[in-house]
Amino acid sequence: MVVREILEIFEIISKPEIDIKTLKEIFEKYDTEVEFVRVDESKKTKPPIGGGKTIFIKIKINSSDKNFPKIGIIGQLGGIGARPAEIGFVSDGDGALSALACALKLAKMKYYGERIRGRYVISTHLCPNAPTFPKKPVSFMGSPVSLETMNKLNVEKDMEAIITIDTTRGNRIIKNNYFAITPIVKEGWILKIPDEVIDVFEWITGENVSVVPITMQDITPYTNNLPHINSILQPAIATSAPVLGVAITSKKVIPGSATGVTNLFQIDTVCRFIIEISKRFCSKQLYFYNKEEFLKLKSLYGSMTKLYK
Numbered sequence: 001m002v003v004r005e006i007l008e009i010f011e012i013i014s015k016p017e018i019d020i021k022t023l024k025e026i027f028e029k030y031d032t033e034v035e036f037v038r039v040d041e042s043k044k045t046k047p048p049i050g051g052g053k054t055i056f057i058k059i060k061i062n063s064s065d066k067n068f069p070k071i072g073i074i075g076q077l078g079g080i081g082a083r084p085a086e087i088g089f090v091s092d093g094d095g096a097l098s099a100l101a102c103a104l105k106l107a108k109m110k111y112y113g114e115r116i117r118g119r120y121v122i123s124t125h126l127c128p129n130a131p132t133f134p135k136k137p138v139s140f141m142g143s144p145v146s147l148e149t150m151n152k153l154n155v156e157k158d159m160e161a162i163i164t165i166d167t168t169r170g171n172r173i174i175k176n177n178y179f180a181i182t183p184i185v186k187e188g189w190i191l192k193i194p195d196e197v198i199d200v201f202e203w204i205t206g207e208n209v210s211v212v213p214i215t216m217q218d219i220t221p222y223t224n225n226l227p228h229i230n231s232i233l234q235p236a237i238a239t240s241a242p243v244l245g246v247a248i249t250s251k252k253v254i255p256g257s258a259t260g261v262t263n264l265f266q267i268d269t270v271c272r273f274i275i276e277i278s279k280r281f282c283s284k285q286l287y288f289y290n291k292e293e294f295l296k297l298k299s300l301y302g303s304m305t306k307l308y309k
Helices: 003-013 020-028 091-111 147-154 195-205 234-238 264-282 291-301
Strands: 033-040 053-062 070-075 119-126 161-167 179-181 184-186 189-191 243-248
Touching: 003 020, 003 091, 003 264, 020 033, 020 053, 020 091, 033 147, 053 091, 053 147, 070 091, 070 264, 091 119, 091 161, 091 243, 091 264, 119 147, 119 264, 147 234, 161 234, 161 264, 179 195, 179 264, 189 291, 195 264, 243 264
Parallel strands: 070 119, 070 161, 161 243
Antiparallel strands: 033 053, 053 119, 179 243, 184 189, 184 243
């Protein structure tokens, strides 16, 4: 379980001001590399996407064997708080919480002697006062910085696969209280979900697999001003690696700016799924897509990266 790690991280990032020193010390305690980057776009862009400040955090966990893959785990979100409009940790912050809890659990596993194969890069950003904006069916969280900036700081070119986590409760199409997964997205193509990924989902949840019915417009840039389910697949725009989205869901429509929504046991389920998928991918026991099928699709129908422009 990842319960202890979730509580450790939540205690720090749920405060009005982020205690970077303590957060850094927690990871360094387990001999883990951690980086922070402060970003200020208050003079460059305007809300609801941009126009604010935030702190990006990146944790790197590497095995000594470089022959295993590199995976990115991204906490995708607008903000962890919507102060002063709302007091406390918001629903939208669950992506950051999940990513950092996964990082801490993996760091502990390696520190205590587990043979962690592969390279893990876990990143997100922490903004306790992100903007909100009206949208149907419920108000959405904005972002203190542009999605282009997020991709630049979260996505590394040599990542061979990416898992992106985003709270996805403000919709009418995914109705469960654990999570759902997206199809794999690679270079503008929406690909099938591998059976091995479905297996892990069902083992972790004890439920039938739940899939986000993403559309073509959901994998286009936010800058085109078309409706998107949320930003869960925006990292796919910045990479040729296959991307799997993990959507933190609910049976009821809940705003991203709602407080008191974060559920310890739901986040634990999300984290366990992400860690298991990551371990299997980095050990070459699981693949995000079939390379031969993908090449055939491209040869028959061409590139779909035009969606990203």
